[in-house]
Amino acid sequence: MNIDQIVSKKEQTKVISSAPKRNSQFKKRLTILLFILPALIVYMIYVVYPIITTFNYSLFSWSGTQREKIFVGLTNYIQLFADSTFWMALKNNIKIVLVSVFVQIPLGLVMALILFSSIKGRKVFNVLYFLPYLMSTVAIGLLWIYMYDPVNGPVNRVLDIFGFSPVAWLADPILAMTSVLIVIVWQFAPFYMILFKAAMVGIPDELYEAADMDGANSFHKFVYITLPSLMPTIVTSSVLAVVGSLKAFDIFYIMTRGGPGHATEILGTYMYKQGFVNLNMGYASAIAFMMFLIAFVIVVLIQVIEYQRRKRGLLTP
Amino acid sequence: MNLMDIVKKVILYTLAIVLLFFTGYPFLYMIGTSFKSLNSFFESPLSIIPSQPTFEQYVSVFEMGLTRYFVNSILITVVSVIGIVFISALASYPLSRMSFKLNRPLLLFFVAGMMLPIHATLIPIFILTQDMGIYDTLWALLGPYIAFSLPVSIFILTQFMQEVPKELEEAAYIDGCGHFSIFWRIMLPLVVPAISTIVIYNFVFLWTEFIFALVLLSSPENMTLPLGLQNFYSEFSINIPGLMAALTLASLPILLLFVIAQNKVVKGLTGGAVKG
Numbered sequence: 001m002n003i004d005q006i007v008s009k010k011e012q013t014k015v016i017s018s019a020p021k022r023n024s025q026f027k028k029r030l031t032i033l034l035f036i037l038p039a040l041i042v043y044m045i046y047v048v049y050p051i052i053t054t055f056n057y058s059l060f061s062w063s064g065t066q067r068e069k070i071f072v073g074l075t076n077y078i079q080l081f082a083d084s085t086f087w088m089a090l091k092n093n094i095k096i097v098l099v100s101v102f103v104q105i106p107l108g109l110v111m112a113l114i115l116f117s118s119i120k121g122r123k124v125f126n127v128l129y130f131l132p133y134l135m136s137t138v139a140i141g142l143l144w145i146y147m148y149d150p151v152n153g154p155v156n157r158v159l160d161i162f163g164f165s166p167v168a169w170l171a172d173p174i175l176a177m178t179s180v181l182i183v184i185v186w187q188f189a190p191f192y193m194i195l196f197k198a199a200m201v202g203i204p205d206e207l208y209e210a211a212d213m214d215g216a217n218s219f220h221k222f223v224y225i226t227l228p229s230l231m232p233t234i235v236t237s238s239v240l241a242v243v244g245s246l247k248a249f250d251i252f253y254i255m256t257r258g259g260p261g262h263a264t265e266i267l268g269t270y271m272y273k274q275g276f277v278n279l280n281m282g283y284a285s286a287i288a289f290m291m292f293l294i295a296f297v298i299v300v301l302i303q304v305i306e307y308q309r310r311k312r313g314l315l316t317p
Numbered sequence: 318m319n320l321m322d323i324v325k326k327v328i329l330y331t332l333a334i335v336l337l338f339f340t341g342y343p344f345l346y347m348i349g350t351s352f353k354s355l356n357s358f359f360e361s362p363l364s365i366i367p368s369q370p371t372f373e374q375y376v377s378v379f380e381m382g383l384t385r386y387f388v389n390s391i392l393i394t395v396v397s398v399i400g401i402v403f404i405s406a407l408a409s410y411p412l413s414r415m416s417f418k419l420n421r422p423l424l425l426f427f428v429a430g431m432m433l434p435i436h437a438t439l440i441p442i443f444i445l446t447q448d449m450g451i452y453d454t455l456w457a458l459l460g461p462y463i464a465f466s467l468p469v470s471i472f473i474l475t476q477f478m479q480e481v482p483k484e485l486e487e488a489a490y491i492d493g494c495g496h497f498s499i500f501w502r503i504m505l506p507l508v509v510p511a512i513s514t515i516v517i518y519n520f521v522f523l524w525t526e527f528i529f530a531l532v533l534l535s536s537p538e539n540m541t542l543p544l545g546l547q548n549f550y551s552e553f554s555i556n557i558p559g560l561m562a563a564l565t566l567a568s569l570p571i572l573l574l575f576v577i578a579q580n581k582v583v584k585g586l587t588g589g590a591v592k593g
Contacts, residue, residue, distance in 0.1 A: 028415070028417070029417070031411070031415075031496045031497075032411040032415055032417055035407045035408060035410055035411045035496075035500070036407070036408045036411060036412070036423065038403075038404045038407060038408070039404045039405060039407065039408035039427070039467055039471070040408070042404065042460060042463050042464045042467065043427065043430070043464055043467055045445075045460065045464070046438065046442060046460045046461050046463075046464030046465070047430055047433065047438060047464050047465070049441065049445075050437070050438035050439075050440075050441035050442050050445070051433075051437055051438060051441075053440075053441035053444075054437055054438065054440060054441055057440060057441065064440070064443075064444070107336075110332065110336070111336060114329065114332065114333045114336070117329055119329060119330065119333055125333060125337060128337055128340060128341040128344075129336065129337070129340050129341075130583075131340065131341065131344045132340055132343070132344055133586070134521075134568060134571045134572055134575055134582075135344070135564075135568045135571075136524065136525030136542075136543055136546075136567055136568060136571075137525055137527060137543075138525070138527055138543040138544075138546050138547060138567070139347075139543075139546060139564040139567045139568050142546060142547075142550050142560065142564055143343060143347050143561075143564055144343065145550075146557060146560070147343055147346075152362060152557070154342075154343075154346060154362070154363055157362065157363055158363070186339065186340065186343070189340070190340065191586070191587070194583055194586070194587050195587055198587065218325070243432050246434040247434050247435060247436075249435075249436070249527070249528050250527045250528065250543075253527075253528075253531075254527075254547065267434075267436070268434070268436050268528075271436050271439075272436070272439075272528075272531075272532075275439070275440055276443075276532060281440055284440060285440050287436075288436050288437045288438075288439065288440060289437065291434045291436050291437050292433070292434065292437035295432055295433060295434050295437075298432075299429070299432045
């Protein structure tokens, strides 16, 4: 049998089976669609459509209570770029990222290391370190408002024992941001601790045993074995911290409402206030769409870096 | 044991205990204070162990209407989680097990939602909810809650479903099972661990969800717990033990979950973070 024959035979069978095949192909597609449809509908209505609409709204001046909208083009964006509060909020969001990456994640790592050391009562430490992460953010905010209370709050009472005068932590424009950031560290360090713990379980004991035989001390073991093994987790954590910082809202809204002044304003609180308090829905939509764009750019950047890293990983044996 | 070892031990224990104080004290303070009477609170405000434990704060918290918020939160959380499990499991099945052209792009399209700041959707959802006539009802939360839980749920489920051996499906197919019965009788029972992960993850996320509730609800009788707590605060700002009782109660379901299934909760909470 030569090639022509094979081809023609193939064609023949194709012709014969094409009708039921198309039918089964259609059935398969229908099945796939039926499975995905509920998710697709909900996702389209509540995620995709709103993002497009947010951009649309951002081109108008309107209050949200009245249905009339005045088309203003990019005016809201021009105004936004000249708005010092917007830049202040963005700067505060960046502060959250920096504190997450340089305080929270290292602290989580230290906590995980403690839990992996030969310390007594590790189980107790394990549970107590983790507990803050189990509380709802609103409850955490309200708890810490009281912790920071200028008169009765435990923070000032402890300071008082050591002879310091009381401080109005959340009402002081200079201290407010730091005070809230401490609470964020309190809430999320345990999360990174758990991630590191999970990664540390995966490091093979043989590596440490071999290092012991070579006479390595614990510092060497940390630098040459533990840290390199945890690198992927550190990268993942940093990505989560960057992306997560844009989502910050609850703790700032509860504890300071962005104040005093705009000292603790972040993009989320500013957007909420402009939209739902000042009823500048168009302007708020512009802030919201900027938040989307920033998130989008960050995610694309991360993907590109990840792709480059993987490509390099493939080239080097 | 040489001097170096002792120094190391001292540093380690000091660090561990300082951190213990930082993480543990506020938390234990909240629980301890909630069992104090107002008088004993003023006598020793810094202690975490009440001298004469009392439940009076819990009683007054319920009398002030916390029950309503509790019931609302339980209702919306349970209904949403059931919806999320069902819808995300359905979608994950073809995305991970059936090959078609849009497999990867669709999965990416869903999972991309994980990176999205909720604020970017807030105003349109607010308007949409009013247009649908469900503003200020618990129904208003159902759509956003399910939609914003889909990305992480689909992400976890597809990862898990990919691991299931092909032979099981093929055997069922030969026995005459359709896709739906394969999904229902074979796939779902096999991915129960992943389902428990997404149940825990979404339960915690929705139990503490604040911003959608803030924007979509307005009357106190419709409020969920996080939103209600906030209102509560103004009334309780003088009665600190009462406030602490309310905060403890609000955290209780997750705490209980943690006590019952510690490892599962840890896995669930970190489920969206670590690639499987």
